Amino acid sequence: MRTRSVIYQPHVIVVLSLLAIFTVTVVSFSEVSGGFLSTSLVKTLGMTLCLCLVAIAMDLIWGYTGILSLGHFAFFGLGGYMIGMWLMYARTEAIVVEAAAGAALPPTPQEIQDAIGTQIFGVVGGSDIPAIWMFAWSLPIQLLLVVLVPGVLALVFGWLAFRSRVTGVYLSILTQALTLALSLYLFQNENGLRGNNGLSGLQIIPGAENVPQAEISIYFFVASAVALGLGYVLAAWLVSGKFGSIIRGIRDDEARVRFLGYSVEHYKLFVFTLTAVIAGVAGALYYPQAGIINPAEMAPIASIYLAVWVAIGGRGRLYGAVIGAAFVSLLSTWFTGGRAPDINLGFYTIQWVDWWQVLLGLSFVIVTVYAPRGIAGIFDVFKRRPAKAKAKPKPVVAAEASTGSVD
Template structure:
């Protein structure tokens, strides 16, 4: 079975090889493990890019393969970030508070320690009590489970309600966008239990581990690379074989697939849920490298950007989603980080930090009009041109006529 899967999905081996070589190259050039040719901040940028590639693959499966244009998958990404961020912030604050209380003449009680931690975390929103949502923030295993369970459960409930009602097309996209907007607006409130607009900060430090940011950055980079590799293999398996054929058939003609006897809703619900869970994993790896998460990260515009990445890279191709996310992420860091030189036209000065979104929008329009299959489609076009034989087939009349007498 393994041979059959790898034989029909040689791109998986190619991708894993390229990813391994890329990871090795960054490791050799990083400050923590190599020659110091790549700064720690850029290692974090590359690690975050790998996480964005992972959620882009998930988006490609749900949209490019199954035909569900979800404008809410970045919400699952943010939920994963909040789940790990709660533990990181709680454990880090506990270390700081316990260290400060240790200098008192009398040891602090468990209640005093808890009150001090609550004041430190929630004082910014005028509170000191732990909300119910923080009940398991002290436990890393439970928060790791929450990274999978919460996005998966939300996607399962939402998908079951939407798919059983046979909501499709633009109406389903609007519903997913409404879900994301509702979640974002809720998190902006101070009484949401997640510090409102302040979000969770200080996530770049690993509690209980005395390591420099150089070491932490390369660790998260490795974890992101492993997660991307495993995610690619998982989704390549899901989109291959009979299941892959049914999923693509649902995208092309859902009514005919239902007429053939397949339970379309179950396939769509499976794809929607598993991609949401993977998006949660990607978010849990992304935000410790970013160092902070706030409700703006879950705004609907983020999910729209995600769809743009997949469209630019090429829908229906896992490697296309990786290309699109990598290209847009790195270019975004370059243009918005001040590295791109401004262009002085005499009558106007183009500052790329102001014009990057315009450039991204124009790129999306250009790809939609002139390269509807995206950048990944160019590779397929070259491969077809190289392997195509437009002459007569063996034994055809035209072949016989072309032979000399």
């Protein structure tokens, strides 16, 4: 019954309807359907939907629970690495087997493994397949790891942090330290994930080498839209009932919620772990569309950008997180992609590729100071107008007549 009521909430209906219209429109005008939308643009839009999904996760942990996590993009990256391992291994295995098909003697399984290791890790001077790749041959296991690796890491980290009652800026610093440590570890060539080279060629799907990229991009775009829709409904369901009231209470007055008898640490740990899983799923859909993932994607600055998106969109509102991520990420693509015209001031030329981050930082400061409700706060104006219309005072004559005080 509660799920049904959540689906019929106005903001859920609007978001799902717009998402459905947007998905149908993009598919209808894509290259596959003979339209004018390029494959690269479809991939950009699909990646934007994935960023909207991770922004919802950020809004749950920060906007609703009050925990400013500066490490959630690390979980996003881990999801990408887990699916990327299977994509690289399966594709390389297919290449090795095909190349050995014409040999006089068929290669042994060990020779195939050695050839796969050389192909993948030769760029970092290795040839042995590391132990962390032991399940890379299995798609179901790697899909399970997309959920388990970010979830278990968040569970362990959250349990250690929340049981010690670390809160506020100290917790934010800890999450940022986790992200930095993970990023620095992945930069090392000895970690088994190709160091700074990362995982590449992820846009080539094993078993679908002959399928055009235009068609594959549509599949991933639709999958990203479905994931975003399901993630939005799940988040709306969580924040609509008693659970949502409790995490809002934790955000506003944690001590009072604890005094009322609720296990604050358990609620925070659940939200932290769940949002890490959501971020991992979003990353697993994002990087096959991006085609490459490397440790730079998991640098602390990426998680800071994520917080900026949610703040600009309007934290504490799920649709605000979606608006902020979509607006800023698409604007960033436009500015940093060289599409924005440079501004010649005579004495200096503003090149947006260099100045975009400055503009983003100023926007964050302005929104924080002058519009704390973000872009989503605009919709509050439309909400208040019907309420004012219903609350119009009675005419004076009618009011006096009802009390019998008319002369």
